[in-house]
Amino acid sequence: NAGVTQTPKFQVLKTGQSMTLQCAQDMNHEYMSWYRQDPGMGLRLIHYSVGAGITDQGEVPNGYNVSRSTTEDFPLRLLSAAPSQTSVYFCASLKQGVAEAFFGQGTRLTVV
Amino acid sequence: GIQVEQSPPDLILQEGANSTLRCNFSDSVNNLQWFHQNPWGQLINLFYIPSGTKQNGRLSATTVATERYSLLYISSSQTTDSGVYFCAVVGADSWGKLQFGAGTQVVVTP
Numbered sequence: 001n002a003g004v005t006q007t008p009k010f011q012v013l014k015t016g017q018s019m020t021l022q023c024a025q026d027m028n029h030e031y032m033s034w035y036r037q038d039p040g041m042g043l044r045l046i047h048y049s050v051g052a053g054i055t056d057q058g059e060v061p062n063g064y065n066v067s068r069s070t071t072e073d074f075p076l077r078l079l080s081a082a083p084s085q086t087s088v089y090f091c092a093s094l095k096q097g098v099a100e101a102f103f104g105q106g107t108r109l110t111v112v
Numbered sequence: 113g114i115q116v117e118q119s120p121p122d123l124i125l126q127e128g129a130n131s132t133l134r135c136n137f138s139d140s141v142n143n144l145q146w147f148h149q150n151p152w153g154q155l156i157n158l159f160y161i162p163s164g165t166k167q168n169g170r171l172s173a174t175t176v177a178t179e180r181y182s183l184l185y186i187s188s189s190q191t192t193d194s195g196v197y198f199c200a201v202v203g204a205d206s207w208g209k210l211q212f213g214a215g216t217q218v219v220v221t222p
Contacts, residue, residue, distance in 0.1 A: 031208035042116075042198055042212030050208060058209065059113075088153060094208060100160035101145060101200075101210055106153055 002026055006091050006104035013081040013111045021076040021107050023091030029102075031094045032074040036060065036087040037106075043090060049074055081111045114139045114203040118213035125189045125220045133184040133216045135199030143202035144175050145210070146184050150195045158184070158197075189220045 007022045025032065033048035035058075045058030049068040063085060065077040074093075078085060088108050094101040115138040125131055135144070146158040159166050159173040161182065166173055170189075175182040186193055196217050200210040 033208065033210075035210075035212075040214075042214050043200075043210070044212070045209055048209055090155065092210070096208075099143070100157065101143075102157065103147075103155040106155070108153070 004091055004093050004102050004104040006089075006107050008107060009105065010108050011110070013078070013109065015081060015083060015111060017081050018077070018079050019081065021078075021089055021091075021109075023074045023076065023104060024072050025074075025091075025093040025102075026072065027093060027095070027102070028071060029093035029095050030071070031096065031099075032068065033058070033092050034064070034066065034074070034076045035090045035092065037090060038087050046076065046089075078109075083111045085109065086111045114141070114201060114206065114211050116199060116201055116211050116213035118197075118199055118216050120216060121214065123216055123218045125186075125193075125218065127189060127191060127220055127222050129189050129220075130185070130187045131189065131218070133186070133197055133199075133218075135182040135184070135201075135213055137180050137182075137199075137201050139180070140204040141177065141180075141201040142204055142207075143210075144177075144182055145200050146173055146182070147198040147200065148193075148195050149198060149215070155198075186218075189218075191220045191222060194218055194220045 034046040035043035047066040196215040
């Protein structure tokens, strides 16, 4: 039981490049979400999903796309990276809307 | 949306000291969690505590949902307790969406 697994752990991108951050969970959780953490701040919600095929925007969705084709996976896509997207990204999952959330180890992304 | 305020923003402790961290929230919540972010950036689940009191070793937490606050107690602090402590809540109409406070930076000195 690995919990929530994020890949990669570190990434450097050039402005304008695209990439996908991967998130997988093996706990059969319905809810999955992506957060970003900027220096000195708490985490802010980017996108979330309440089940396969269902996604919605969070607080800071601009510049990011998501899809949820399976219960286990919830990838986050940066279509055209910008320096403002330099951040640490966390993926989370929880069984139900009010249950305990579990986080992955994070992806540190730098856009130059 | 729901507002989450943590205090104090910074805390410096000598090893062995006790401390209390506070989390205030602006509306009813269905979920409240405390996390410790260690110096390597990992988020560690400390407590899932929408109400009541829990204890885990030297740490304990109390949430008084009717008064919209939660407290995290650290007793006999150790250097390994250093890091940032976050409170996060799920509002009554915000299924699965955690709202984080800005955190309390704790430094425990030997």
